[in-house]
Amino acid sequence: MRDRETIDSELRLLAATRRSIREQGRQPSSREADELLDELLAHEAGTSLTTAVDADVVADTRSRGDNAGITPRKRNDVLRRRLGLFAALPLSLIAVAAAVVVILASHHEDSSAQAPESPPSVAPPKPVAPKPPPPRIDVVDMAFIGALKQEGVPVPSQEYVMTQGHAVCDFLAHQPDFGQAVSFVQRSSIWDANQSAVFATGAVVSYCPQYQLASTGDAQQNLQNALSGMQAIQGDLQGIQRDLHGIGDGLPDIPGHP
Numbered sequence: 001m002r003d004r005e006t007i008d009s010e011l012r013l014l015a016a017t018r019r020s021i022r023e024q025g026r027q028p029s030s031r032e033a034d035e036l037l038d039e040l041l042a043h044e045a046g047t048s049l050t051t052a053v054d055a056d057v058v059a060d061t062r063s064r065g066d067n068a069g070i071t072p073r074k075r076n077d078v079l080r081r082r083l084g085l086f087a088a089l090p091l092s093l094i095a096v097a098a099a100v101v102v103i104l105a106s107h108h109e110d111s112s113a114q115a116p117e118s119p120p121s122v123a124p125p126k127p128v129a130p131k132p133p134p135p136r137i138d139v140v141d142m143a144f145i146g147a148l149k150q151e152g153v154p155v156p157s158q159e160y161v162m163t164q165g166h167a168v169c170d171f172l173a174h175q176p177d178f179g180q181a182v183s184f185v186q187r188s189s190i191w192d193a194n195q196s197a198v199f200a201t202g203a204v205v206s207y208c209p210q211y212q213l214a215s216t217g218d219a220q221q222n223l224q225n226a227l228s229g230m231q232a233i234q235g236d237l238q239g240i241q242r243d244l245h246g247i248g249d250g251l252p253d254i255p256g257h258p
Helices: 004-023 031-042 048-068 072-113 139-150 158-174 178-188 193-207 209-214 218-250
Strands: none
Touching: 139 158, 139 193, 158 178, 158 193, 178 193, 193 209
8 A cells, every 4th residue: 555645645646637637628537536535545534735635636526426427336435535534523622622631730730839838837825824813802901901091091002001011010020129110111111100100000900919019109009099990990891791791681582593
């Protein structure tokens, strides 16, 4: 069997010859064209140039067959050749679709490879230590603070007063001298000499009454006055607490609470 290049060359020559014969007003023979087309179909689909030449030859053959009355066998051969050419089209379409799928898959892989890395996880902040609750205020503390306010001693805060009061007791535990304790309060607090004396007296009565013997003279008198005032305040506070308990007992029970 001849190769495709030879067949293509002969088809081009045959097409040129047939055009020349038609220009002269004569009818060219289709036998040689049919034989070349049979060989070309044996080489599968053929090139675009061959297809163009083949279409020209087949069109001329059909025109001549219609005019000269070609046999049914030759007409079937022509149809078979055309169907063979059209049957090759789906294969090319499938090849194009497969190429598109491969290109899209490659592009997707490239996009995945170039995706930015996720930022490193930030360490959670360290938990903040909860603030310690303020010291519990009992009746003694409230009476001490009330006595200071009654005597005109400034009270920055309840915690400040309680801290300074216990510091007075710690000082007397190491040095049982009330006068020195008053000087200690004046040096370590916001109060003047008179206010420090009143404060030290109230602190002894409230938190460390065992050191009352350490005071003498005017300090002893101040201590007694502070003690009387604080006892009166304590009595008032206890009366208020009893009234509150009585009010609570007289209230109806709240649903959902014991």
